[in-house]
Amino acid sequence: MTTVSIKDVAALAGVSPGTVSNVLNRPEKVAGSTRDRVETAIRQLGFVRHGSASTLRAGHSRTVGLSVIDIGNPFFTDVAAGVEDLASERGYAVILGNSSGSPAKEERNLLVFAEQRVRGVLITPSGADPRRLAMLRERGIAVVLVDHPAERPDQCAVAVNDVAGGSLAVTHLLAGGADRIAYVSGPASIRQCQDRLRGAGRALAAAGRDPAELRELAMPAMTAAAGQQAALTLLAEDALPDALFCANDLLALGVLRGLLQAGVRVPADVSLIGYDDIDFASASAVSLSSIRQPTYQLGRAATELLLDECDNPATHAHQQVMFQPDLVVRESTR
Amino acid sequence: MTTVSIKDVAALAGVSPGTVSNVLNRPEKVAGSTRDRVETAIRQLGFVRHGSASTLRAGHSRTVGLSVIDIGNPFFTDVAAGVEDLASERGYAVILGNSSGSPAKEERNLLVFAEQRVRGVLITPSGADPRRLAMLRERGIAVVLVDHPAERPDQCAVAVNDVAGGSLAVTHLLAGGADRIAYVSGPASIRQCQDRLRGAGRALAAAGRDPAELRELAMPAMTAAAGQQAALTLLAEDALPDALFCANDLLALGVLRGLLQAGVRVPADVSLIGYDDIDFASASAVSLSSIRQPTYQLGRAATELLLDECDNPATHAHQQVMFQPDLVVRESTR
DNA sequence: CAGCCTGATTAAAACGTAACAATCACATCT
DNA sequence: AGATGTGATTGTTACGTTTTAATCAGGCTG
Structure with a gap:
């Protein structure tokens, strides 16, 4: 109700308002004894600085x-x-x-x-x-x-560095013996998806493979539902890739669910890696390998x-x- | 750099600062023509009100x-x-x-x-x-x-209403033919866990069962890891409950993972329901029944x-x- | 035409703080 | 003793806005 100001503190401590302001902002400028007096007055009155007044005067x-x-x-x-x-x-x-x-x-x-x-x-x-x-x-x-x-x-x-992340993921898949790799991505407008794709390509090139070999499957959203849809699409084709890189973990979790429901074994039949390392990546039925960002x-x-x-x-x-x-x-x- | 104030606007519009304040706060108080003049001046100068000054003066x-x-x-x-x-x-x-x-x-x-x-x-x-x-x-x-x-x-x-939520969950389990139900909970200090437990008890009572039949397993945390631990504890006992109510979805996801890994079928062998309906509840290997809160x-x-x-x-x-x-x-x- | 009302506008006084120049008390040096 | 310096404290002003009371211009009534 009654807002207590710097003046009230000054009055109680027997000191000028300017001095109170100094103990608030530049305590080293004021003598120990008066500082103590002001500080107890502050506590006694329950004074808290008016941020707006301070901002207005100080300019920031x-x-x-x-x-x-x-x-x-x-x-x-x-x-x-x-x-x-x-x-x-x-x-x-x-x-x-x-x-x-x-x-x-x-x-x-x-x-x-x-x-x-x-x-x-x-x-x-x-x-x-x-x-x-x-x-x-x-x-x-x-x-x-x-x-x-x-x-x-x-x-x-x-x-x-999303390029590096994409590269990390695909290098890991290749090290595990992956041969035919697909990239399950999100909307092309998202820079992160593009960068991760470029990284994946670089990893293939570094392994002496043609980056064009990488199958890309771009989904309209980066959700678990979209991931499950992606799994259905892949399952409907002649041959399943033996490794999948997903542009984020939600997609990967959806893909995982779709594959498991179809009886595909992960990772025996298909290796799967996501991106983001969200908390739930470690909680899924088969815990998810992923790329962690220092968020x-x-x-x-x-x-x-x-x-x-x-x-x-x-x-x-x-x-x-x-x-x-x-x-x-x-x-x-x- | 140069901050433009209400005065500058007033000067440009050929009006007093008070009038500018009025078009800002009580536009109906000022005549249409001058209001227009002030508004174009505001736009012209790129004026934006200084919130701190306003707060200081207005008191809130x-x-x-x-x-x-x-x-x-x-x-x-x-x-x-x-x-x-x-x-x-x-x-x-x-x-x-x-x-x-x-x-x-x-x-x-x-x-x-x-x-x-x-x-x-x-x-x-x-x-x-x-x-x-x-x-x-x-x-x-x-x-x-x-x-x-x-x-x-x-x-x-x-x-x-957490009591109602607990009741909803257990009523649903009972309707599915559950007989021996366990409640996987979090720390006893958490009110929500207690309330959900009470609700579970009421559902049992309403079905003519003794609430004391409900087995409670309190974990120290409400995480997926704790849930998996809970699954191991349950599996080590003589007989597995045929239905589990978990105090939140993270616990439930952990339990689910523990059970599936041990070859227990969900829901055929054990019915499982969580709480919160987090996004990932629908993305797990077996999508999770849950209690949704209008968060x-x-x-x-x-x-x-x-x-x-x-x-x-x-x-x-x-x-x-x-x-x-x-x-x-x-x-x-x- | 005087008096009055109404609606629009303005002048001026705050709001609580920070900053700077000015003052003060007091010790140190010549 | 007088001058000088140092460190502590104070008085005052300004920050940009809101608000209240006062002023003003017209139109209406009697």
Whole structure:
């Protein structure tokens, strides 16, 4: 009800408001004895700093905006966890925006971020809006792209090397004696699917095989249902591939289910590997080999770059960080 | 860089700052022609309102805080999606706090919320801190409990009826001819596990059976690994139950895997049902029957109550909303 | 035509904090 | 003793907006 301000604290501690502000922001500037007096006054009154007043006067806030494409996707959830953890450690609050794949919603989120005068924005852009982001930067809001290549050199970005991941997966399949390999993919518009495909091709080439041998089966969605559909398609053909690389784990789980129901043995008849290493990959009937991405680290690293750009604008060097994925071998591959 | 203020807009439109504020907040108060003039000036200058200044002067913000226990858990992710959607529709920003089960972290989040002067807080409390929440309310911050019973009558809360859910599950098992039923549960400290157990007991009683017949197996965690462990424990005993009710889907998926590996047929030998209906329930080798909770709706409803309390404090009536869960029948039960 | 009402606009005073220049107390040096 | 320096503290101003009371321009009534 009655909001207690810095003045009340000052009055109780027998000191000026400016001094209270100093113990809050630059404690080393104030003598030990008065600092103690002020701090007990703060505790006694239950004072908590008015963030908006602080932001207004100081010209910058202690919040960052996080805009993700789908908060329901474990990938983004893990990223968000990394962002939230580091931001919280550094005393920043995180404003969450979920674009749900809608450019309009994304734009609305960016507007909210601008109104809140966030210090910086972490975003996995979906709508094509390089202008929007430039606008934020003109307003002094730092921007870091997450799981998306930088659009200009003076910009930070973090991503995971999907080409390397595709290569890891197919190299592993080949090492297990795979001969005829198929790639079960998602929509062609998704960059990650394309990159993983290129990586798969490179692995074949490195083994002295023709990348064109790789059978590609592109599904309209990257869900378990789509994966099961893919399995049916493959089963209807003359000969089954002896190894399958799926563009994500949901597809792989669907494929797995479809194959097992048809009596195909995994991995005896068909080797199967997914991508993302979601929690449920290890919980399926035949635990799933997969490619793990350092998702949580991705979020942390992006936040680290963002806060560095905010707090040390003079020395900050823009970087494009590329993480490397890992192979996780479980039961589904030979 | 150069931040454009309400004054600049006023100057360009040939009007006073107060009028600009009016077209922003009470457009009906200003004549059509001047409104147009102001609006084009706003667009022309790319003006966006300074949220902090607004909050400072108006005494309240357009943000709400959301504190969850584990952002990695699909349950909370869905809740968060519901919260974010409605808040965004109403022009509110959501500040995310992830307590990761740590009371200290939770407390820190609440402090951040207080500093930001959020309008209200949505929280699934973990640390026992009724005092903390009372403190927020004293500061004029509304609080709604999510998936947790109200601690006092003058408080809003939303939850899902776990007793009914437990009852639904066991009634379904009994209808399928189950005789010897076991309940694979999580830590006894978790209210949800207890409530679901009570529901299971009631279903037995309603069928004229003794609730004490229900075998309970409490695992230390509610993960797939714990579920697999539970399966091993059951398999080591003289006789296997002919039906299993698991306190969540992760446990159920683990149990399923353990049983299949031991050659037990599901559902022919053992009926199996989980709880939560997570996405992966339908993707397992034998798709999982489960109890679905309206998770997204839970988040939306909680936000609805919160915003009503904020925007109509006079007419607002505190409510405890209880949602009802649904039975989802798939392949794992007879 | 005076008086009054109505609707539109404005001037001015806050809101709580940070920052900077100014002041002060006091010790040290010449 | 006087000058100088140092470290601690304070007074004041400005941040951008909302809000209230006051002003103003017209139209209507009697």
